[in-house]
Amino acid sequence: MENTATLIKPEAMIFDMDGTLFQTETLLLPAYHKLFDILREEGHYQGETPDEELMLGCLGMLLDDIWKKVIPNGTPAAHRRADELLLQLELEGLNNKTGILYPEVKETLEELHQRGVRLFVASNGLEHYVKAIADARGIMSLFDGVYSAGEHGTASKVDLVRLLLDQHNIQNAWMVGDRSSDVEAGKENGQTVIGCQYAGFGGEQELKGSDVVIHSFSQLLKLHDQAE
Incomplete structure (x- = not known):
């Protein structure tokens, strides 16, 4: 101290x-990988999932600022969908005792x-x-x-x-x-x-x-x- x-x-x-x-991270990282799987399936994102450390380094920021760093070339629609998915997946994780x-x-x-x-x-x-x-x-x-x-x-x-x-x-x-x-x-x-x-x-x-x-x-x- x-x-x-x-x-x-x-x-x-x-x-x-x-x-x-x-x-x-005990709740976020499983949700993070599922989120990008869904974004790819829905056509909002292409390529590999950004490194976990990039997301973890953004913790504490507002969500708008997080997606600007994690998905810098993403459309506004992609960023809003990421908002929705992250909340949905994290709430599901909490209900399943994750985190x-x-x-x-x-x-x-x-x-x-x-x-x-x-x-x-x-x-x-x-x-x-x-x-x-x-x-x-x-x-x-x-x-x-x-x-x-x-x-x-x-x-x-x-x-x-x-x-x-x-x-x-x-x-x-x-x-x-x-x-x-x-x-x-x-x-x-x-x-x-x-x-x-x-x-x-x-x-x-x-x-x-x-x-x-x-x-x-x-x-x-x-x-x-x-x-x-």
């Missing part, structure tokens, strides 16, 4: 979903909830996807709110977190996430940022600007203990 700041105990913690709470949380996520969230910390999710994903994960993995009841770009139509995570803070009148929160968009969302809104480095989707500079970097989710409890 890399601590570069004296932390204040938060009234709330705001979590990214993919790469922070949820091991996205898991990171170690100790549920237990840590339960303990933070017991301590009176208000818990939220802020994700750039689609509404049904984000909420389905929380439902399927038994953590939905722990959150005061689950916010997604898909539901609120926000252009950035900065805007999504600002909306969340305003709607719940939160002054002091920890933004917990694994991508630069999470760091930006926390800092632009004047909040503490806890960077998560256990997923490994981003490069070395991904979490630059975080107040603390953790290497396992359960380290949040120690940080909360130590905070003033």
Whole structure:
């Protein structure tokens, strides 16, 4: 755990979903390969399936931006069909028990909830996807709110977190996430940022600007203990 700041105990913690709470690749990659099989069958895509690492490197982005990188020459119709298929296939996977949380996520969230910390999710994903994960993995009841770009139509995570803070009148929160968009969302809104480095989707500079970097989710409890 890399601590570069004296932390204040938060009234709330705001979590990214993919790469922070949820091991996205355990659900995403099977769906990803099926998606391209269907796109080829329907005539929306030709050639080999793009490398998995390209998709994993886009996690945390808005879907529009993901497809611009993964299918740069795809038509708008192909990109919209990819949206539909990804959601459909991932929801099917969740129903079939595909996809898991990171170690100790549920237990840590339960303990933070017991301590009176208000818990939220802020994700750039689609509404049904984000909420389905929380439902399927038994953590939905722990959150005061689950916010997604898909539901609120926000252009950035900065805007999504600002909306969340305003709607719940939160002054002091920890933004917990694994991508630069999470760091930006926390800092632009004047909040503490806890960077998560256990997923490994981003490069070395991904979490630059975080107040603390953790290497396992359960380290949040120690940080909360130590905070003033």
